[in-house]
Amino acid sequence: MSQKTLQAVRGMNDILPDEAELWERFEEVIRSWLHSYGYRPVRMPIVEPTGLFKRAIGEVTDIVEKEMYSFEDALNGEQLTLRPEGTAGCVRAVIQHSLAAQQPRRLYYMGQMFRHERPQKGRYRQFHQVGVESFGFTGPDVDAEQILMGARLWDDLGLEGISLQINSLGQPEERARHRAELIAYFEAHAELLDEDAQRRLHTNPLRILDTKNPAMQEMCAQAPKLLDFLGPESLAHFEGVQQVLRDAGVPYTVNPRLVRGLDYYNLTVFEWVTDRLGAQGTVCAGGRYDGLVEQLGGKPTPACGFAMGVERLIALIQDQDLAGGPEAVDVYVVHQGESASRLAFRVAEGLRDNGMAVILNCGSGSFKSQMKKADGSGAAYAVIIGDDEAAAGEVTLKSLRSADGEKGEQQRVKVDDLPATLMESIIDWEEE
């Protein structure tokens, strides 16, 4: 434990059985939810050429400048990178296979992403995202639908305390004009800018508006607003999105300071945020990126997508006591003696033939210790096989989940009758 070589890489976590079962249940909810909106799965490599991310995400973003796991393939000198996000690879796949050439596409993927950041709760160097992307849809309807999807998912998962913020970044030209005026404005008030703001002035001036420095609040409130730079088409698109949200009764806040970290976004951007995860409050975020496909060498194709942070959602599920317990098997088979053990294998396989989950006691152990394991497994029933039973071609079927203090009822059952008897009992038991 203290030996460095035996530890997982910093910021990369093992997900142990109790939690992994929750992950699998989560993934099942995700798949059925995506299917209900007609999204289809796609799986891309975890490693892509480094240049793909530089072109897609933007050279001067934090991700590309200092967070990517990049390396040279020692065998052929290729520059490769562990994907820090999924959209770039997805777009690459869409272009490479002409997926959106004939018709619009709705795609999703889930899996690991890698960013070399300082780990803390809700932020890891290997983390998981569910990514949802649409290609070929121009209007605000897909943006709105994707936002509605989030609302439904939180409901499906039973999560509370997640709220929606939206904004429009307009088109690149509109954003560029605003940015220029914003920088000019800040430069005109240079004496008010703190150190943070100075640094951001030319890298990410929109972020200055997020300042917590009271001395800058008033100056920021007067700064040029991006919405004032949007043309009629951009405004109409934004209004189209909001119309659907209002119709659907999904509450939202327009946050003019909401900007996405990646360069490729335009028009609609949105974030689902919670105040229950500390500093990492964003559980789901995305927006439209109409220029990216063309920028990466494909035919001009409008696109819109979002990604969810799986670790953050899992943390919310756990915090809100929605995690559920470990997944128990139906039956634990206790046996002792050679002929009994041989029969036990046959019995266990026979139950599995009937769709039941069965743990066969492996290794030695007294009846007592086997029964303890049976109880600990969470199984509803123990099937007990000793020499008596084996000789008679029977087993003892014992209930392990009777009322507190009550001894579990048990009965002798012919081996051939066991599956039918058990299935009836399990159905009765689950109905109670």
Place this chain on the structure above:
RNA sequence: GCGGCAUUAGCUCAGUCGGUAGAGCACUGGAUUGUGAUUCCAGGUGUCACCGGUUCGAUCCCGGUAUGUCGCCCCA
């Protein structure tokens, strides 16, 4: 990448004003022959994160490293 706090049995934690350590849970065995969860009895739990310094002596004080955590930055 920057700053604060933390690191003691498998888990959750207590403790030693510096003299090599405890509780609960869990685990294992037992309380009449082949029966769990309840009860009773017994038992191992540990280089007190790692490396170095101060000291007769450090788990405790100091420094560094690692990891976690909170915040900043950034983001899912």
